[in-house]
Amino acid sequence: MDITLTGQVAIVTGVGQGIGREIVKTLAAEGVTTVALDINEGDLASLDKELSEIGGEHVQYVCDVRDGARIREIVADVDARFGRIDILVNNAGVGGDGLVSELSEDVWDLCFDINVKGTYLTCQAVLPIMKRQRRGRIINAASFAAIVPIVGSAAYAGSKSAVNQFTRALAGEVGPWNITANAYAPGMVPTTLNHFTERDQAEQDRLLDTLTLRSWGEKADIANLVCFLASDQARYITGTLIDISGGKLATQVPRLAYEHAGAL
Numbered sequence: 001m002d003i004t005l006t007g008q009v010a011i012v013t014g015v016g017q018g019i020g021r022e023i024v025k026t027l028a029a030e031g032v033t034t035v036a037l038d039i040n041e042g043d044l045a046s047l048d049k050e051l052s053e054i055g056g057e058h059v060q061y062v063c064d065v066r067d068g069a070r071i072r073e074i075v076a077d078v079d080a081r082f083g084r085i086d087i088l089v090n091n092a093g094v095g096g097d098g099l100v101s102e103l104s105e106d107v108w109d110l111c112f113d114i115n116v117k118g119t120y121l122t123c124q125a126v127l128p129i130m131k132r133q134r135r136g137r138i139i140n141a142a143s144f145a146a147i148v149p150i151v152g153s154a155a156y157a158g159s160k161s162a163v164n165q166f167t168r169a170l171a172g173e174v175g176p177w178n179i180t181a182n183a184y185a186p187g188m189v190p191t192t193l194n195h196f197t198e199r200d201q202a203e204q205d206r207l208l209d210t211l212t213l214r215s216w217g218e219k220a221d222i223a224n225l226v227c228f229l230a231s232d233q234a235r236y237i238t239g240t241l242i243d244i245s246g247g248k249l250a251t252q253v254p255r256l257a258y259e260h261a262g263a264l
């Protein structure tokens with residue numbers, strides 16, 4: 001299958017760490033001109049060095065995705081510089097734990113402001129350009145928590161459910177311009193967001209027991225999906241939530257298969 005992205009322009013948010021950093025580097029390796037946004041300036045400087053080694057055009061902007069004026073300014077700058085925006089990946093996101101009985105308004109607001117409002121603001125900003133082109137790919141990070149939440153994740157799971165439903169509503173609006181909008185639900189990819197691999201072994205095993213493939217996800221798994229969704233090969237996919245979680249809870253007790261197989 002030919003996934004040709006060469007010459008396209010992609011905006012990716014939350015690129016300083018974790019999955020977003022991998023997404024932007026994978027797109028760059030595919031010949032995409034990358035526009036990388038993060039709130040953390042220091043991480044952007046080290047990313048710049050890595051992108052220079054990969055080659056191709058790339059530009060980074062310090063940006064808090066909650067800041068609509070800043071996003072519009074960046075999008076205008078990118079349009080003036082490159083004349084197009086083909087791909088938008090809304091990866092920036094934060095967690096926020098707490099039982100509802102104890103959950104602070106600050107945690108609630110942080111999750112919804114960054115995860116949901118940030119996604120809405122960037123989508124709104126790129127739409128005039130994608131409509132002008134009569135083509136665009138919008139790809140939003142939801143979470144497996146949008147499908148089945150874990151106890152203590154009301155703010156995060158609620159926000160990621162909102163990202164999913166926002167994405168579907170958006171897909172419904174932009175079809176006439178040949179713009180697709182999809183969300184993806186990563187399962188368990190160890191990053192600074194979750195510190196999965198730093199937990200004690202019993203806790204790691206408890207989490208791995210929920211996965212049909214019983215191994216941690218890799219950042220590259222997500223980056224490869226994003227490349228596919230950005231490509232012409234995915235032209236007929238829109239308004240969907242793609243579960244990329246190693247079959248998290250695909251069956252009620254995934255661990256049973258490993259016990260039957262004598263693999264534990």
Ligand SMILES: NC(=O)c1ccc[n+]([C@@H]2O[C@H](COP(=O)([O-])OP(=O)(O)OC[C@H]3O[C@@H](n4cnc5c(N)ncnc54)[C@H](O)[C@@H]3O)[C@@H](O)[C@H]2O)c1
Nearest residue numbers: 014016017018019039064065092093141143188189191193
């Ligand atoms: N890692 C997983 O297993 C997993 C599972 C489900 C969903 N996700 C989602 O995938 C996305 C990436 O997760 P990750 O694990 O790589 O997280 P991470 O914490 O490693 O990286 C998040 C990045 O977003 C940036 N960021 C945070 N707030 C920002 C803001 N206001 N404006 C701009 N940038 C901001 C951070 O600086 C950081 O570079 C998130 O949306 C997350 O909810 C991840």
